[in-house]
Amino acid sequence: MKDGVPVELGARTLDTLIALVSRPNEVIGKRELMAEVWPDVIVEEGSLRFHIAGLRKAMGDGRDGARYIATLAGRGYCFVAPVSRSADKAEGAPPAAAPVPGATFLPARLARMVGREEGVRTLSAQLAASRFVTVVGPGGVGKTTVAVAVAHEVLEGFAGAALFVDFGMLSDPAMVAASVASMLGMPIRSDDPAPSLIAFLRDRHFLLILDNCEHVIEAAATLAERLFAAAPQVHILATSREALRVEGEQVHHLAPLACPPDDPGLTAAAALAFPATQLFVERATASGARLDLGDADVAIVAGLCRRLDGMALAIELAAGRVGAYGLQQTVTLLDQRLSLLWPGQRTAPARQKTLQATLDWSYGLLSELERVVLRRLAVFVGHFTMEAALAIVTSPTVDQALVFGAIDSLVAKSMVATRPVGAMMRYRLLETTRAYALDIRVDDAELADLALRHATYYRRWLDRAEAEWPTLPNAAERVYRLSGLGNVRAALEWCFGANGDVRAGIGLAAAAAPIFLAMSLLTECLRWSQRAILALDDATRAGTEEMHLQAALGMSLMFTRGSAEEARTALNRGLAIAEDRGDAFDQLHLLGPLHMFHVRIGDFRSAVRYAQRSAAVAATTQDPAAVALAHSLLGIALHLTGDLDDARAELEAAVQHGPRSHRTSQIYLGFDHHSWAGIALARTLWLQGHPDQAVDRLRRTAGDAQRMVHPVTLSVVLNWAISIFFWTGDLRSAEEYMGRFIAHAESQSMGPYLAVGRGYGGEMAIRRGDAESGIAHVRGCLEELHAARYELLTTAFNLSLAQGLAATGRVAEGIALLDETARLVEANGDHSYMPELLRVKGALLLAMPQPMPDAAEACFRQSLELSRRQAALAWELRTAIDLAALLAAQGRPADARALLRPVFDRFGEGWDTADLQAAARLLATLG
Template sequence: MPTAAPERQVGNLPADLTSFVGRRRELAEIRRLLSVSRLVTLTGVGGVGKTRLALRAAAEQHRAFDAVWLVDLSGLTDTKLVAETVAATMGVRDQSEPSPADALIRVLAGQRTLLVLDNCEHLRDACASFANRLLRAVPDLRILATSRQSLGIIGEYQMKIAPLAVPEPDRPLTGRAPELYDGVCLFQERAAAIVPGFHLTPDNRDAVVELCRRLDGIPLAIELAAVRLRALSVDTLVERLDDRYACLTGGSRTAAPRQRTLHALVDWSYQLLSPAERTLWSRMSVFPGHFGLEAVEAVCAGDGVEPEDVLDLVDALLDKSLLLREEHHGEVRYRMLETLREFARNRLGGPDERRSPARRHRDHCLCLVERAADEWFGPAQAGWFARLRLERAHLRAALEFSLNEPAEAETGLRMAVLLFDPHWMPNGLYSEGRYWLDRLMRAAPEPTAVRAEALCQDAHLAFMQGDRTAAEPLLGMGRAMAEKLDDRRLLAFASLISGIAAHQRGDHARAAVLLEEAADVFTATGHVLSALVSLFCLAASAGYLGDAERAGRLFERSLALAESHGESWIRSILLGHFAIHEWRQGDYGRATSLAQESLRAGRGFDDRVTIGLALETLGWIRQSTGDPVGAARMLGAADGVCRTAGVTALWVDRHREFHERCASALRAEMGERAFGGALRRGQWLTLDDALAEALGEQAAEGGTGERDEDHGPPAEPAPSPLTPREDEIAELIAQGLSNKEISSALVIAQRTTEGHIEHMLTKLGFISRTQIAVWVTARKAAGRNSDGAPPPPHPR
């Protein structure tokens, strides 16, 4: 019986919080353009609704793709981090590829993906280069971009987004005629949300039409105006717009008229703020991306804004739609639209006035990182892991400030070093960590203890990526500097990294010497976290050297040390290595328990390297205990959860040997076809499903369906969840007929056929007709008791 396709994450499109008004023609045109072009760029003035239109278009077409991803670039200022930002949004780490772009290419290969790149204008060249590279390498990729100008690469289709339709001047409108215009409809809907019961009447109709005309149908301008109905009538709104437009008519004549109109409206909203609201709003423009109340209080209070007033002022700005409220993992955060942020930033004044909040922002981020580093080795670990992931755009901005400000690079380097344990490593941000460390070390070349530690960290990140050529010189320089400084802790850290590198390449005798040296120093000096890492790595090396008794004692000591401090992440890593040791000793029950506990401990960190190793280890154990199907599924699951993030669990040479040995044994026992089928079933498991199966939280899904003496014939397929008519349509889809051909064959309307297919996709949990065809074929094969059912269909 074919295994049911697991549900898979297919992207990150946000749900609509307000109604979507109009744009039917534009949506149809975007669908058409994406069918003939692989890159479509929506261009237009700021505030015209490019982002909202792109999101709606992407949502309407999600069934045509395996995955639809939104990447918001508005908070990014460094052109070199476009690929890194896309990879981070998609959850793709970069351990196994030389660059984030290469990792993305490998992950995207073979699947239909729609990538929405939002707010590209300030990164135009970088986005163009990135898009061009991906499109050339991944044939099934489509990109929908939003920008104030086209990206300017071959094959791009540019679609200019006009403002919403509004009535022409001096055209008489009676009855409900104004509601035929999208601009008027948008104002009416947003106004009703502000003033319950608001609707067009003979008394306000002309004023509403005039207001929408004067705002040129720009959605952002209309929405900001609607908010003012809290305090003003529509007639008063029109009068105030007269004054504000007049005062800006002397602006740049080279700017587009609608840009001047939008600027006038934002300036008008700004002038209506109280002095404290203006000050706070302008200072908040220092924040890239979303931010929390704590950051506003730390960075923006003082000099005209009392700390105790910040909450009320933020609430007032939310009411005026100058801030957006969002929830991230249960935490309320705020975001400023980029158009508004740019306006607010210009109100900060000269360079000195802008530098002050930027410095306070950097100092706030530094304090946050210092707290995270201090509390990382303990029960608060999971909370700090999640918090720093939320603050990633802010950490980047703080590091960039340190690079660009005279005499601040050393502070930035210290911040980057502090991020090593709680951010770069558990997130698998090996390339980004190296990027910042390299830049900051070039800017701060002084032979300090911070630089020596940065060199060793940089080397470790390179070792994790398998880049030994770059890692060895870095580690050598770090050790030499530590010797010159006569810093005992740094010398021990260099020994720790050297020991891990030796363990990685299989030189366990050398590794044991270095790791024991490091463990002794860290234990004596009270550096518990580094002592723990040294001890469990030493345990693993001792085991490979044949001293199983010592290895067991060291693993138990390490485990007790981690548990006594309430630590989770490193504990999950050492449990995984302890499981491998027990498996090699033949204690399969203990090995299974340890591997499963590793998964439980590390579940909240999304550390795919550690999760993948535990799943891989369970595969080796199951092969050793006579469960070949379960073993193959675990090997597939390990590969799948790592491959989707662009990392590998097999970064240690000996682990690759164990994998190859296990896979060879399974092929010999099961046969290539049965092994491949079980492996693929494991690869299709989502992360949650793979964890659930590994932990025994749900019944393992069916075997390979292969007929052989050990496993017997495949099971009969379960009854179809479809109606008889839907079964007919599914059969015709499997035969390759189009919707039109199916309608003709069954003598039903094409719209009826499309409705049936939508219902079928929902019932089966699929998102494409191709899946239905594969599902039908698989059921037929299982029903005939053929020599093997195909793997479950990819949830497209």
Template sequence: MCGGAYSLENNHLHPKPDRPGCDEIVVFGPFRLHVNRRLLQRNGVAVKLGSRSLDILIALVERAGDVLSRRELIARAWAGLVVDEANLRVNISNLRKCLGEGKDGARYVVNLPGRGYSFVAPVTRVRSTFSPTELELIQSPDLRSNNASLTTHSEHLLPEPLKRLVGREASVSVLTQLLAEHRFVSIIGPGGMGKTTVAISVAHTMLEAFSGAVHYVDLASVTEASLVPITIASVLGLKLQVQVQDPRSNILAFFRTQKALLVLDNCEHVIDETAALAEQLYKSAPQVHLLATSRELLRVEGEHVYILPPLDVPPISADITAADAMMFPAVQLFMDRVAASGAQETLTDETALFAVEICQKMDGIALAIELAAGRVRSHGLQGTAELINSRFDLLWHGRRTAPPRHQTLQAMLDWSYKLLSENERSVLYRLSVFVTPFNLEAAQRIATDAVLTEAQVATAIASLADKSLLSSSMLNGTWHLRLLDSTRSYASEKLAKSGELNAVLRKFTEYLIAQLSRSNERENEWQAGARDVMEGDTMRPALVWAFSHTGEGERVCNMRTALAWAFSDAGESELGVRLTALAAPHLLVLSLLEECHSWCQSALSQLGSLEGSATHLILQETLVISALFTRVDRDELRSSIECGLNLARKLNDHERELELLAGQHIVMCQLGRFREAVEVSWRSLELARKVGSPAGLVMSEWMLGCAYHLTGDQVGALRHMEEGFKQAAALGVAKVDIYGYEHRIRAIIVLARTLWLSGAADRAAQVARQAVEEAELDEQPMSMFLALLYASTVFLWRGDIEESEALVSRLIEHVGRHSFGTNADFGTALAAEVALLRGEFRTAASRLREALSTLHVERRQILTNMLSRSMSEALFECGELLEAEAIIVASVESAEVRHDSFDIPELLRTRAKIGIASGQLDQRAAEAMLLRAIELANSQGALSLELRSATALSALLANDGRTEEAYTILAKVYGRFTEGHETRDLRTAKQFIETWRPAESE
């Protein structure tokens, strides 16, 4: 349960590269593991993997085929720490999930009972660069022989290479090897990818091997296919007779006995003629090596294709540093071109994310990156990132000396678009509605119409992929297609001008509705087959199925496009309502709460004939869920819940009724109506028992534990929390994942707080740390928010300044990154609590005043008593006795009206302390108040609060000269503790006890 010890920092052991600049890459299945960069990619896309799971993977692949014991793996991932094996199992499970273990028969990590774990998939180890020595070895010996009949290196007119080739060294090395082995290689890729730059670099690399016989032919300016042979002959310096119309025979004769490299650059617009001549050369001139560049395959005999990949871009991460970002070629090129433009801006940790976002948006395409870099001089890094996100301009200009087709992205794409057939053009702009990857079935559904058949669409798609206007990749065992962002922007403009926009978007919206509906229909199939993977029941299996098969958030971007159209003046609101009901749960899973609330409001306002239906209920429930953590009006929220509950009962939907009861429980807790939260929890438990819902039973027990904790019944809280965990294990319930977070994490946090109140300070800290670690694995923003928020309170109560400050800092950063409405005020408030612990009373008072002004208005009562008490203490320490007195008196009165708040003993203790100092309470009244606080804490089972009040009372008695009585009271309470003796409260109590100990007791 508690999971052992944890550390914020670990020293990991990683393989060292053989030489500087190398990156060891381990390839298995669709994965590439960059060991030194600590990056796992699936089909070129970064995989989100926790630090410890990555350590375990590296350890396993290093000794692939061997069995590593649990002890070895724990030592690797948790160096120097003693941890429970449960932590290893959790991380192994997470690793398997990320690798797609079991899908399509994939097997990577195998558990050998009693022995350990083994990595069983075949692995290939490569390095990302080649040394000069290796380059020598991979070239054929015959390429190094002399050929006096060819021109020398110094006589040749090969374009100069770039002085600094960024991120293409590995491609140049691989192409050199391919040319040596196969003679005929085509570099294929979209416009602007850098094919020409790489080809010229390869040509220069191989000049010596060919004794200077390297011929470069740029076909970009050739306007007619018939001119291709003449252009090549001209570059070769062949003198043709006037009567010879076709120089092919001369070219073939020139190369027949020659050893040479012929580079044919920019072939796509004259591809038929170029391909035919290249094939003839390959067959008849055995010593000629051919290197072609094109946006389309030549598709002739002898051709070996090299797809030039985009420049590597770092994954988007809020905590990426400038040093981390500059390890990636895309960012290196971007900043190199920023500097060359005369911009004074340098990359810092604060601006690194903007550079990464720009390079991601440019898809790692060299030309697009260079054009974006040109904006930094006038807009800055942040301004350029915002400009691209809001209005991606295809007409940005690059270098004046660049070929016309490369001076803007518009020109580059116009060049490709003009080469397309009418069918290909129609398919291309219709597919621009897809924001994320799509499969062939989806493309056919959208692009097919009365004129274009599915077969014709499939043919057009194959041609577009061949011409590098569609890129393909393997996702979850299925081939998917996507348009690069620049291509999609261009195609979207074509769609808008085509007159087909509304028809295509209607078809797109209907397709998304059909797909999401199909996922829901497969829920029963998922439950039957996936429980072994998930190890238990969940409240929303259909959502988990959908996301495990499409990738996190893959569908959401497409949903936004369809919803925006459906609710527009040109759209169809009925389609929008249906799509919102299907899309909203996905938005919740991603914690996109504000967006979810907005779409639900739009849909509910246009229900029409769907009022009172299951669709209405889904929208009502998701409106409630999204509002729980983002809206201020608690009364409106309660009304929405009641409406949802009535609908659920009318439709006999017990699952949603249970979920809405959970929402009602949360609202009651937030409002400080803890007794009502208990009542709601019992209703939930009765319903769960009645309908036989395993997840409902577990969730209801945890709800009861939370409610009893807040009412001040810590014994009851522990009983129900433990019962919930017991039921979860017995019923196989691994996740209760609704309201955008994992309820197990909330339960662990409540358990940690209850343990501290009960006097188990050390176990409380251990459990609180476990909650944060599990939230990290859960990867849901709201789960992490709750874990950080309430784990912080445990360490604040313990008096652990450094750990509570670290958690609060993470909380503030986290709420700043995600859309959590006014929850940012909790971060401000807890930062004030840290300042109070540090003795920075003015800072604490100022921050608490700021946070409480919002929390009181929003009636977020769950923490306001604690914060108001801290506010009064901070003011007291600042000498503001009157205001401190007023705040603490009001807080006590407010809490006592409800008679059910766990923190009433603390409020009474502080009231007595301030009352004595201000003169509002005499000795006798203060003693009575502290005795009442002790008795109340004792009845609640809150030993830690009992100690605090006992310490305050004993100090009061000692100041009155009654040290023996003070000693007796405090020693009796202190003696009941079995742990936590190094925490602040217990150390203080111990010092007082030793000071007041009677002489005969020493």
């Protein structure tokens, strides 16, 4: 059926279709296909071709862009249209691998592409069959155009999960993997982000297009090979002037457009059947030239196309000049330039084989004004806006009106490419054009002035991006901001280079730091903050710029190298400057990270002090968002120290706050305090005896954090969410969130959080009876966390480890660990866990070879008293269960019932949680 109408096919034709559709996106050899369709008959290959042609005609293959069957010369046929099976939608069918969230990041497809249709079909089938294809050919042959067309052709099969990466924007091969990762919205926290990128893409059905690989070929080849081997659902389409030469690669040599032969009897009709001639005529007509080709003129066009070797870009450039110079003069100019500059040698530098000569010629046809503007536009890396061009290219000798007109002319002459983005137009110099323009010798003073204007403009761009950040609607919009960061990086490189302007670089680095933090590009944040701080002098030290740089340095150090003393020093220096300046928001900008720093190192008393200082400063601002931040910080600190009533009041005030201020959001802090407060409130609700409300708050907060696509914030939320599920006894949900947490930490290169994930895995093993394995995992986790000075979860993991030791008969060792942990709690202020620590110690005292019931009861009584003092009803219930069981075992059921029943009756929800079910069972046995 096609559109509800039966399609009439012969029996053999139908058998051919069934054989192809049964193995979609797989190349089936001709002999194999004939054996399936004619199992008992020997036929010639012409019979197969006849039925394939019939199928294509019946399905409308090739009409209105529809593609069904691809022919791979010498190999066979492949069914390339999307195929869905009804069984795929059956209930209980496993879900497909999740595509990368956000928009599809592909350049626009050309409205019409000349002479490449069969190549696109072949490449689409080849990509489906082999997963890794490199399109190889000289510069200007059309590799990128074909790659983009193939990507759009197969995009539906990837559910829109595709990314186009132009390595022409890179000058440093070491940034190849980082460029791909950053375009996917991933934070960069190590010098080699490739393992994180591989982990991120390992289970995703994804299309990755790597464009312009030739100048970073070693790095691009290494990355492509590793991705191909480790990510079995990732398809890679690369373009390069030479093969990558790595395992798994299939090379597709993209031939130039076919040109008419040098035949004296060539007619216009015959010549226009060749794609090179078609392209020339179409582009010349589009540029305003009036071509009425007769047999005599078509010979000139054919000769020109042959002279240009069928190179698409060269043909377009030549055709664009016909309107101004006429056909014959264009050929004359082209011949003059090619006779001198076209090397034609295979050993010549890649950039000078053919396109270099074409660009030389094209540059010679530009007016002096256009030449100046083109050279100045080469300062941009990647796309730029007209606003940016006018701001940077304009000078006392070239006003804005002249710049605008020159860019318009350069676009018309194909020297500047365009790309619409919504209602805005983006401009870009092709990679080879930019390299050509950069090689043109200009006055050093002019170059320095241009670079300074470039850096100054992107300093202003950063200020606008910072202001707009909280209003951006989704992660895709934030990822798009990365396109501007390429220019920021280039400007920073110049500023801190040999002939740069260090003063401008300091300001640019200070403005870039909040955006780097907000994007979790922590390695870059660390690099440029350090560089700028080292460049400070007496005139720039102790100002706003140093304050922001020290804050950024402290945060990036904290997350990339652990909570080292260097981070503390940087944050304290930033706070000192903020206090000297007297700006409340600047102080909050530092107090928030300092609060987080002390929470991470386990110094909870200091965290309370920083939170209290934040509250005092926020009260002076009259800003609701600043006050909400202070509520968050204080509530988190009070929660950790065991003051649950006050913690709940502060946290509820924080999460009830509405609109967020960008001055107190992750754009400055590096984390979202609103989400952190939400998950801390969930933990507080559980501790106070509201397990259902706790889980509801947990799931809402986790959903909000997921939608934010902010790695640091999501990690904080998932981390604490797992602990709540362990508390409620919902091990299935704990395991689900643990998987998400570990996968996230792995893909984002979060070393300490990976260790935390392994610790949670150990706790899960202990709870499920595999104590030996669990002990090993928890101990390994604690060793890593101690080395990183991440002590937030030390008490919780020590509790799990002590219970695992007891389960394996090492009760005394477990008790000693608990005693040491109690001393740490007293020293650091981590009192929220103390009732549970005392309860577990009492349970271990009863588990000793010679039980100590009196000592155990004393621990239980202390735990009950401390639970009531903290208003921690959940801890009180656990301890009451253990003490009631002890009393019942001693023959005191009435005392046991009198102890447990009042605690149990204070609960109004959560009857399916593990602790309440255990209490109900025990009460039933007590009568």
